[in-house]
Amino acid sequence: MSNNDSLPGFDRRTLLAALAAAPAGLVLPVSTPAQAAEGSDPLPSWIDGPARDAILAFVRATTDSGSAQFVPPEDRIATFDQDGTLWVEHPIYTQVVYCFDRVPVVVKDKPKLADIEPFKTVLSGDREAIARLPLEDLIKIAAATLTGMDVDTFGHEVAEWLAKARDPRWKRPYTDLTYLPQIELLSFLRANGFKTYIVTGGGQDFVRVYSDRVYRIPREQVIGTAGAVSYEYDAEGQPELIKDPKLLLNDNYAGKAEGIHLMIGRRPCLAFGNSTGDREMLEYTKAGDGARLSMILLHDDGEREYAYGPAQGLPDTRVGTFTQGLYDEATKDGWIVVSMKNDWKRIFAFEG
Amino acid sequence: MSNNDSLPGFDRRTLLAALAAAPAGLVLPVSTPAQAAEGSDPLPSWIDGPARDAILAFVRATTDSGSAQFVPPEDRIATFDQDGTLWVEHPIYTQVVYCFDRVPVVVKDKPKLADIEPFKTVLSGDREAIARLPLEDLIKIAAATLTGMDVDTFGHEVAEWLAKARDPRWKRPYTDLTYLPQIELLSFLRANGFKTYIVTGGGQDFVRVYSDRVYRIPREQVIGTAGAVSYEYDAEGQPELIKDPKLLLNDNYAGKAEGIHLMIGRRPCLAFGNSTGDREMLEYTKAGDGARLSMILLHDDGEREYAYGPAQGLPDTRVGTFTQGLYDEATKDGWIVVSMKNDWKRIFAFEG
Numbered sequence: 001m002s003n004n005d006s007l008p009g010f011d012r013r014t015l016l017a018a019l020a021a022a023p024a025g026l027v028l029p030v031s032t033p034a035q036a037a038e039g040s041d042p043l044p045s046w047i048d049g050p051a052r053d054a055i056l057a058f059v060r061a062t063t064d065s066g067s068a069q070f071v072p073p074e075d076r077i078a079t080f081d082q083d084g085t086l087w088v089e090h091p092i093y094t095q096v097v098y099c100f101d102r103v104p105v106v107v108k109d110k111p112k113l114a115d116i117e118p119f120k121t122v123l124s125g126d127r128e129a130i131a132r133l134p135l136e137d138l139i140k141i142a143a144a145t146l147t148g149m150d151v152d153t154f155g156h157e158v159a160e161w162l163a164k165a166r167d168p169r170w171k172r173p174y175t176d177l178t179y180l181p182q183i184e185l186l187s188f189l190r191a192n193g194f195k196t197y198i199v200t201g202g203g204q205d206f207v208r209v210y211s212d213r214v215y216r217i218p219r220e221q222v223i224g225t226a227g228a229v230s231y232e233y234d235a236e237g238q239p240e241l242i243k244d245p246k247l248l249l250n251d252n253y254a255g256k257a258e259g260i261h262l263m264i265g266r267r268p269c270l271a272f273g274n275s276t277g278d279r280e281m282l283e284y285t286k287a288g289d290g291a292r293l294s295m296i297l298l299h300d301d302g303e304r305e306y307a308y309g310p311a312q313g314l315p316d317t318r319v320g321t322f323t324q325g326l327y328d329e330a331t332k333d334g335w336i337v338v339s340m341k342n343d344w345k346r347i348f349a350f351e352g
Numbered sequence: 353m354s355n356n357d358s359l360p361g362f363d364r365r366t367l368l369a370a371l372a373a374a375p376a377g378l379v380l381p382v383s384t385p386a387q388a389a390e391g392s393d394p395l396p397s398w399i400d401g402p403a404r405d406a407i408l409a410f411v412r413a414t415t416d417s418g419s420a421q422f423v424p425p426e427d428r429i430a431t432f433d434q435d436g437t438l439w440v441e442h443p444i445y446t447q448v449v450y451c452f453d454r455v456p457v458v459v460k461d462k463p464k465l466a467d468i469e470p471f472k473t474v475l476s477g478d479r480e481a482i483a484r485l486p487l488e489d490l491i492k493i494a495a496a497t498l499t500g501m502d503v504d505t506f507g508h509e510v511a512e513w514l515a516k517a518r519d520p521r522w523k524r525p526y527t528d529l530t531y532l533p534q535i536e537l538l539s540f541l542r543a544n545g546f547k548t549y550i551v552t553g554g555g556q557d558f559v560r561v562y563s564d565r566v567y568r569i570p571r572e573q574v575i576g577t578a579g580a581v582s583y584e585y586d587a588e589g590q591p592e593l594i595k596d597p598k599l600l601l602n603d604n605y606a607g608k609a610e611g612i613h614l615m616i617g618r619r620p621c622l623a624f625g626n627s628t629g630d631r632e633m634l635e636y637t638k639a640g641d642g643a644r645l646s647m648i649l650l651h652d653d654g655e656r657e658y659a660y661g662p663a664q665g666l667p668d669t670r671v672g673t674f675t676q677g678l679y680d681e682a683t684k685d686g687w688i689v690v691s692m693k694n695d696w697k698r699i700f701a702f703e704g
Contacts, residue, residue, distance in 0.1 A: 074570055151613060195572075208617045218426055219617035220547075229613050231606035231632050239636045241613050248600070248614070254583035261503060261581050261593050262600070263615060265560045265571035280583050284591045 042188040045181040045346040051295070051338045055185065058293040062269060063192050069291035073193040077266050079223075079281060080186070081256075081273040082200035082207060084322075085297055086215065088167070088177040089274075090306040095202050097174075098161055100130075102145035105157075119144070143245040146203060147227060150240040158209040172350060175214045180349045182272075186215060189270070197268075199260060200224040201252040201277050205243070223263045225251040256281035269293065275309075275321050279329070286333055294335040298322060301340040304347050394540040397533040397698040403647070403690045407537065410645040414621060415544050421643035425545040429618050431575075431633060432538070433608075433625040434552035434559060436674075437649055438567065440519070440529040441626075442658040447554050449526075450513055452482075454497035457509075471496070495597040498555060499579060502592040510561040524702060527566045532701045534624075538567060541622070549620075551612060552576040553604040553629050557595070575615045577603040608633035621645065627661075627673050631681070638685055646687040650674060653692040656699050 046052040061069040062076065083089035103122045106113065113119040118137035121129045133141075146154070167174055186196050196217055200207055204224030211217045226249040229241040251259045257280045260268065271278070271285035274297040282294040299308050299322065309322030330337050340347065398404040413421040414428065435441035455474045458465065465471040470489035473481045485493075498506070519526055538548050548569055552559055556576030563569045578601040581593040603611045609632040612620065623630070623637035626649040634646040651660050651674065661674030682689050692699065 074564070204614075205617070212426070220615065222617070226614055229610050231609045231636070238639050239609065239632065241609065241636075257583045257591065257593065258581050262556075262578055263572065265557070265574070280591065284583070284593075287590050 042191070043181065043184050045184055045344060047343050047345050049343055051336050051343040054293065054295075054336045055188075058270065058291055059188070059192050061291045071269055071290065075266060075269065076189075076192070076194040077197065077264060077268040078186075078189050078194045078270040079197045079199045079260060079268040079272070079285070080182070081275070081278045081281070082198050082202055082224075084274040084299065085272055085278070086178055086182050086198070087174070088305065090299070090308060093202065094174045095206050097165065098158065098206070099141050099145045101161060101165065102157070103141065106144050113144070146206075147243040147245040150234075150242055151205060151229060152240075154205055154243055155209050158206055162210055170348075170350075175210055176350055177348065178214055179344070180346050181344045183215065183349070185272075186217070190216070194270070196221065197260075197264065198222045198224070199251065199256050199271075199281060201250075201256075203227075204249075204251070223249075223251060223256075223259045225249060225255075252277040254280045257284040260284070271295070272297070274299070276323055276326050279326060282330075282335055283333070286335060294330075294333070295338055296322065296326065296330055296335055298327075298337055298339045300342075301344075301347070304351075305340055394543070395533065395536050397536055397696060399695050399697050401695055403688050403695040406645065406647075406688045407540075410622065410643055411540070411544050413643045423621055423642065427618060427621065428541075428544070428546040429549065429616060429620040430538075430541050430546045430622040431549045431551045431612060431620040431624070431637070432534070433627070433630045433633070434550050434554055434576075436626040436651065437624055437630070438530055438534050438550070439526070440657065442651070442660060445554065446526045447558050449517065450510065450558070451493050451497045453513060453517065454509070455493065458496050465496070498558075499595040499597040502586075502594055503557060503581060504592075506557055506595055507561050510558055514562055522700075522702075527562055528702055529700065530566055531696070532698050533696045535567070535701070537624075538569070542568070546622070547573065549573045549575060549612075549616065551603065551608050551623075551633060553602075553608075555579075556601075556603070575601075575603060575608075575611045577601060577607075604629040606632045609636040612636070623647070624649070626651070628675055628678050631678060634682075634687055635685070638687060646682075646685070648674065648678065648682055648687055648689055650679075650689055650691045652694075653696075653699070656703075657692055 043052055043055065046055075061067050062071040064070060080086055083093050087094075100122060103119055107119055107123060114123060118133050118140055121133060121137075122141065124130075149157070162173065162175060165174060166172060167177055170177065189196055196215075198207060198211060198215065198217055198221065200222070202224050204222055204226040207224050208219040208222045211219060211222045225247070228244040228246040228248045230244055232240055232242050234240050249255060249259050249262065253276070256278060260266075260281065267288045268281075268285045269288070269291065270293040271281050272295045273279075273282055278296070282296065286292050286294040299306050301307060309327075327337065329335075338344075395404055395407065398407075413419050414423040416422060432438055435445050439446075452474060455471055459471055459475060466475060470485050470492055473485060473489075474493065476482075501509070514525065514527060517526060518524060519529055522529065541548055548567075550559060550563060550567065550569055550573065552574070554576050556574055556578040559576050560571040560574045563571060563574045577599070580596040580598040580600045582596055584592055584594050586592050601607060601611050601614070605628070608630060612618075612633065619640045620633075620637045621640070621643065622645040623633050624647045625631075625634055630648070634648065638644050638646040651658050653659060661679075679689065681687075690696075
């Protein structure tokens with residue numbers, strides 16, 4: 001696995017953009033996530049057009065036993081990036097909000113940290129000072145909030161936070177900010193014998209907390225950036241797995257294709273991403289024999305969601321976003337570019 | 353993950369014992385593996401007794417929705433060691449035979465190796481000299497035969513070898529040497545909603561080649577010792593995953609519990625092993641809440657298979673075998689010790 005990025009699932013630029021986002025307060029219990037509509041149209045939130053047609057044609061070709069492109073059920077693997085592909089990633093990854101929100105809790109347990117950087121700055125709430133924190137400090141924040149506890153404790157901490165935290169724009173639980181057309185697509189694929197996976201640059205243990213509830217994707221079908229765990233015995237002599245601040249799998253860029261091999265051992269038939277971090281997964285998927293569908297989501301709807309990447313004419317210098325270079329590769333290699341604006345009738349389930 | 357063992361899936365002692373085994377010749381095509389019998393008795397090859405009773409009681413308790421120990425289907429995870437638990441491991445791991453058998457092929461591709469140690473010694477066929485090869489040389493043999501190629505090529509090489517190689521005692525394909533009672537148990541568990549996994553110290557990519565055909569366990573449900581792979585482009589610009597001589601997961605000892613967390617993210621309800629390499633997996637499984645079943649196989653049938661471990665009164669000094677210490681822990685912690693001699697009516701499907 002490549003270790004190009006030292007901080008799992010973090011992007012410096014997005015971290016800085018994060019400072020516009022208010023910390024989550026204590027509001028209401030989490031609502032039930034949207035489910036795919038069942039009926040004659042399996043993709044009711046998709047606008048009739050080339051992207052929807054490509055999906056329907058692909059599923060027809062791979063599941064019809066009379067088709068030359070038929071794929072046996074065990075090889076029907078579909079992999080989806082999460083941030084920016086299944087739910088909102090802008091202006092900041094949800095997991096990064098979690099890390100900042102956890103700092104006061106961590107400091108409460110270890111009061112001495114309150115006087116030590118970078119925790120002192122984070123607690124000050126001075127957003128400009130936080131924005132100037134060097135990468136080493138951001139890594140310290142991630143290590144302090146994502147590691148050092150046993151895996152079950154971490155899961156409880158994340159679940160509690162998700163139940164209370166609210167996105168500042170929509171004032172809703174982050175888990176409500178999933179894209180309804182994608183929930184429908186996941187459901188449609190599963191109804192046709194596909195095994196759906198999340199392949200995320202985000203933390204594997206983090207996403208596994210809610211993947212089943214939100215996406216109907218079981219924990220073992222979430223591949224993400226993963227740290228090592230250590231098998232230890234607690235005070236009562238009971239075994240526990242402690243999360244270590246040591247990167248085991250950086251599930252970004254080439255790491256996505258490599259992680260797919262490690263965790264699945266099969267090449268996907270369908271992959272869906274939205275950034276350069278998904279490039280190798282999309283290439284690897286498309287390069288297989290037979291029917292293959294690689295799709296990328298273009299964030300071009302500044303009104304209903306956000307517009308960034310090629311839709312904004314940004315130069316090809318951002319890491320982990322949909323660059324012009326990725327757009328060109330998509331066009332050249334026959335990936336399907338999905339426009340939020342033109343291909344999606346509805347974006348969120350809560351916007352009825 | 354711990355890196356105590358530098359050579360994935362290899363045990364020095366077993367490697368040395370290996371030299372009694374003849375290299376596999378070119379014989380007949382592989383036969384169809386045995387399947388679990390279907391009928392009123394789900395475990396026809398198990399003798400009526402405490403081990404069989406424990407299995408039946410466990411499955412009843414965890415699948416009856418009226419039971420206090422009911423486990424929802426998504427949490428029904430059962431993990432099985434492979435070597436010595438699902439198939440014969442004595443006197444040598446099958447994968448080690450593969451490595452030695454591959455040396456002539458590797459040398460054919462790179463003739464210069466013929467004059468270089470340890471390949472020169474392996475090619476000489478001098479078993480005593482091979483037995484004296486230091487661990488560094490054995491690692492070189494593993495690296496030369498298990499890495500450096502793309503993952504698809506490796507899979508083809510293993511499949512071809514499995515089709516031709518024969519075990520020297522039974523003169524059968526190695527994949528015939530699976531234990532029929534275990535095939536029945538896997539099938540019985542799946543029929544009751546359990547997801548069955550292999551958790552092996554052997555190579556993950558190696559076992560995945562035949563896991564579906566032999567055990568009806570799909571590739572993605574095989575967790576094993578895994579090396580890193582690198583995403584590269586071939587001469588035609590097509591992406592490929594190259595197997596690197598770099599250990600990513602040593603799936604032995606604590607690594608088994610850690611690997612289960614990485615690949616599944618749930619604590620198993622049932623685990624089955626046969627050696628100290630399985631100790632942490634068995635402990636971790638048994639320490640969970642509710643009904644838990646940890647089982648270990650005692651190789652005490654020198655006539656029908658082999659007798660080693662506590663059955664032979666061996667001292668607790670061997671690594672990766674069933675030691676007296678493990679036996680004592682099993683007794684103390686309520687694991688079920690399964691005797692091949694007393695609990696299994698039949699061992700192999702081919703012995704009708």
